[in-house]
Amino acid sequence: MRPADSNRYLLIAVAAVAPAATALAQTGPRALAELRARERAQQQAQLAASAAATGGPVNIDADQVELPADPRLWTNSPPLSMAALDGKGVVFYFFEEQCAACAEQWPMLNAMAAKHQGEPVLFVAVNSGTDPRELGRYVSRNRVQWRLVHDPNGSLANAMGVPALTPQGPYFAVRSLNGEGEIESGVGTDFEATVKQALEGAAWRVAPQGIPRELMRAWESIEFGDFASAARAVNRAASSNEEGVKSAAERLQTAVSEHATELAKQAKDALDEGDKWAAYKALNRIVEQFSDYEDLPLVDRVETKRDELAEDAEIERQVEAANLLEKAIATAARGGPAAMRRGKSQLERIVSDHGGTEAADRAQKLLNSQSR
Structure with missing residues (x-):
């Protein structure tokens, strides 16, 4: 074909397709918008179906729920315990990481958590079974701002009555813990209604109003039971020349003293009932959490009694088993089939x-959850 003929046929071809291209350009944005609307509707239907499949009444004893103590199993938060959450509201969001519709909810979920900042409610996401490295990439990719628990063997999900979440569905489940210690299913896909449910009876130990910025981290630590990490800041602020800072420190010191006293009472009651292990745990917590606070004289007396109990053969056996359990959980937390087997x-x-030890009972529960 001569060059001139080639150019002529090219012009004819362009002329032929130009009207179609123009029509596509005109209708493309509308068609794309309709496609996106259908996708959103489909995703919302999937989420609604998932909420229906994982909702309904639950009969969960909060005392039987245990959050992981290993820092490696937490993201965006130090480890929290159910005891530390006593009196607070919590929204738990269990999710399947391969659910695209769930991933698209994160901007909304982050905004909701920010909206309720300052209220006595926490937002905790939970994912079961994902390799920790992949879960870390998921958190970065979706800019997850909630506190997040890696539940390697699904024990937390099982304890909360959450069925297995899979890429085929159900994709997510929501549970709420209110200030009275009651665990309920979330209100479908209405997260705001679930927040309201969680806030029933919820309150702070110390209201955050009036706490200066330099004490906010210490305040948060005290609120969630990490008393030890707040000690230095509170001690320093208690001798401040600024009246507002000193006054806030005194409020925090009062909360600290009240909690230490309550633990000491629990230890005494346990001893009166002959439960040396429960007494030892309460006394040990006082020593670990409150030793660095100034003007807290009960700590010295508590430490003496704890050391006395530590020589008991049964206490030694319980402590040994507890240490082994901590190592086993840390091993599984590394992720991957080999670590899970070990x-x-x-x-x-x-x-x-x-x-017969507490650790053996907990280990058996973890094994039972793996076999489900």
């Missing part, structure tokens, strides 16, 4: 070699 093997040895 962790399971360690749990089985605790059950067989340390029967």
Whole structure:
């Protein structure tokens, strides 16, 4: 074909497709918008179906729910315990990381948490079974701002009555813990209604109003039971020349003293009932959490009694088993099939070699949750 003929046929071809291209350009944005609207509607239907499948009444005893103590299993937060959350509201969001519709909810979920900042309610996301490295990438990719728990063997999900979440559905589940210690299903896909549900009976130990900026981190630590990390800041602020700072420190010191006294009472009651292990745990917590506070004289008396109990053979056995359990959980927390197998093997040895201990009971519960 001659060059001139080639150019002529090219012009004819362009002329032929130009009207179609123009029509596509005119209708493309509208068609794309309709496609996106259908996708959003489909995603909302999937989420609604997931909420229906994982909702409904639940009969959960909050005392049987245990949050992981290993810092490696938490993102955007130090480890929290159920005891530390006593009196607070909590929204738990269990999610399947391969759910695209769930991922698209994160801007809304982050905004909701920011909206309720300052209120006695926490927002905790939970993911079960994902490799920790992949979960870390998910958090970065979706800019997750909630506190997040990695639940490697699904034990927390099981304890909260959450069925297995899969890429085929259900994709997510919501649970609320209110200030009275009651656990309920979330209100479908209405997260604001779930927040309201969680706030029932919820309150701070110390209201944040009037706490100066330099004490806010210490205030948060005290609110969530990490008393030890707040000690230095509170001690320093208690001798401040600024009246507002000193007054706030005194409020925090009062909360600290009240909690230490309550733990000491629990230890005494346990001893009166013959439960040395419960008494030892309460006394040990006082020593670990409150030793660095000034003007808290009960700590010295508590430490003497704790050391006395530590020589008891049964206490030694309980402590040994508890340490082994901590190692087993840390092993499983590394993620991956091999680490999970090693962790399971360690749990089985605790059950067989340390029967009758609290750690053995907890290990058996973890093993039971893995087999479901």
